[in-house]
Amino acid sequence: MAKLIVNGEDQEVQLPATVADLIQQNNVAQPDMVSVQVNEEFVDREDFATLQLNEGDTVDFLYFMGGGQDKESIEYRFGRLGVQCSAGRSRGTKTNGQTFSTKEDSYV
Amino acid sequence: MFDFTEEELNRYSRHILLQDVGVEGQEKIREGKVLVIGAGGLGAPVAMYLAAAGVGTIGIVDGDVVDLSNLQRQIIHTTPDVDKWKVESAKETINAINPHVKVNTYRDFLVADNALDIVKEYDFVVDGTDNFPVKFLINDACVMAGKPFSHGGILRFEGQTFTHVPGTACYRCMFKTPPPPGAVPTCSQAGVLGAIAGMLGTIQAAETLKYLTGVGELLTNKLLTFNAKTMDFRKINVKKTDRCPICGTNPTITELIDYEQAACDLHK
Known part of the structure; x- marks a missing residue:
């Protein structure tokens, strides 16, 4: 070595x-x-x-x-953002049995 | 000898107190003509600090209007400025900070057709843009016109900058050619922590002032990168390369190029 x-x-x-x-x-x-x-x-x-x-x-x-260390694709980011907009507004509430929480990687 | 008014001597007293700057240095700043390309994340802090410093002439190039999503980091624009032309909003802020500054606005995007005409009027150019085609265009135009410039780029939590003066490494020495459109995310796709724009933009402003006054060592033949998550800063030594397609011994690029713009943009 x-x-x-x-x-x-x-x-x-x-x-x-x-x-x-x-x-x-x-x-x-x-x-x-x-x-x-x-x-x-x-x-x-x-x-x-x-x-x-x-x-x-x-x-x-x-x-x-x-940049350069991140493997996430651009399409994935688009998809995530589409989901998170609604998740953000209902932060902390239960929707269909799921609780949304704020995590560092939930927001672009 | 130096015809500064009482008001100016008071305004710039914190510069004049610096042994390395003094009235002579302030005069150099006042005589300086700096072009800021992009009135966005990087252009905002650069223009504001150069205005505060008393740079005599500041040119601003931007073909865009202020968008609500800009306000997270483009601090030269405020809430009432949404939907205003960025160059107009920028000019208002600059002159509110410092009425002595002459502001030239170019309500347009920098392209191969206008780049050389615009840069030739200035002593120093600052890249405050957010896409690779124009970064390469700025590099090429400045190399061709013999203009020094500050390159800057930010993404997520990181930033990168270097300074070019004729005879030192240029952007193409480091990155021969732009990445294909969409290959590397821009801030509108990947996001950026607003304060990162301030961190890098003020470094660019400091480099500009150092160039004008001759103080200290510029970030030439270096690439300064930082990661704000860890606050690690790194200065990589970079050499001007003979094989560079524009500043090397046998340049293959003799004309400015408009590379195809990245098609991907969130709000379009």
């Missing part, structure tokens, strides 16, 4: 590993949207699957607009 620095934090990585491997191991939500730097040099997307990483490498994942 080799020690790499990924997004500023130490990470143990089984070598040999390519950039593509590291992206997968880190569960990057949108792997085709992420930009990658290795040792502060940008890696072309075409080279993700071939560039080998080494002990001590620093790897940075750059995401569009600061």
Whole structure:
């Protein structure tokens, strides 16, 4: 196991590993949207699957607009919002035997 | 030597007291011409702080009207401003804060056709937009026109910004090309904590003032990202790349591009 620095934090990585491997191991939500730097040099997307990483490498994942870790799809959000509008208004009341409560993930 | 009135010296006294700014710095701010693209989440705090600071000329670009859902974070607009043109509402707030500021309003969206004409009048440009096609357009126009700018983006609880001056990394050095429409959610789809706009917008305003006064180190060749859930801030070193399609040694982009806008928008 080799020690790499990924997004500023130490990470143990089984070598040999390519950039593509590291992206997968880190569960990057949108792997085709992420930009990658290795040792502060940008890696072309075409080279993700071939560039080998080494002990001590620093790897940075750059995401569009600061997001990137969330797997929820846009359609899911639309659907949730449609439901929550009515749920929000009847917060705390019983409807068809169900009690709606406020949870952080209930509101977009 | 500097023809500040008593009122201005009083108004800007907290700047003038700063050794790094002084009357000379305040004069530079007063001579500054800053273009704020977008009078929304980011544009709002940027424009307000630049107005407060006494930037001489502020240009605002926005083709939209104020919507009730904007008021959660676009603090330059207030409840009576709903349905008003954003640029008009913004101008009123700016001049209420500081009547000395000259405001140029562009009641339009920035597109390939107008971008170069608009940016050329200004010393510094601030990206306060919420979609990728225009972020790339701003980058390209500023690189072509040799204008420094502040890039900014927010989503949910996170924010990201960097500053570009000619010769340093640009947006395309980091992200070669925009994501396909709908691939990455925008605030109207995913939501954003209102205060995040303030957190990032004021960083952009500070960078603008630092550029005008020459104080400190700009966020050039860096990408500053933060996550407000943990209040972790990270500054990633970024290099200008020779292979960049617009600012590299063999640019492939020679014209401004209007990428297809994301079709997905909640209230449309």
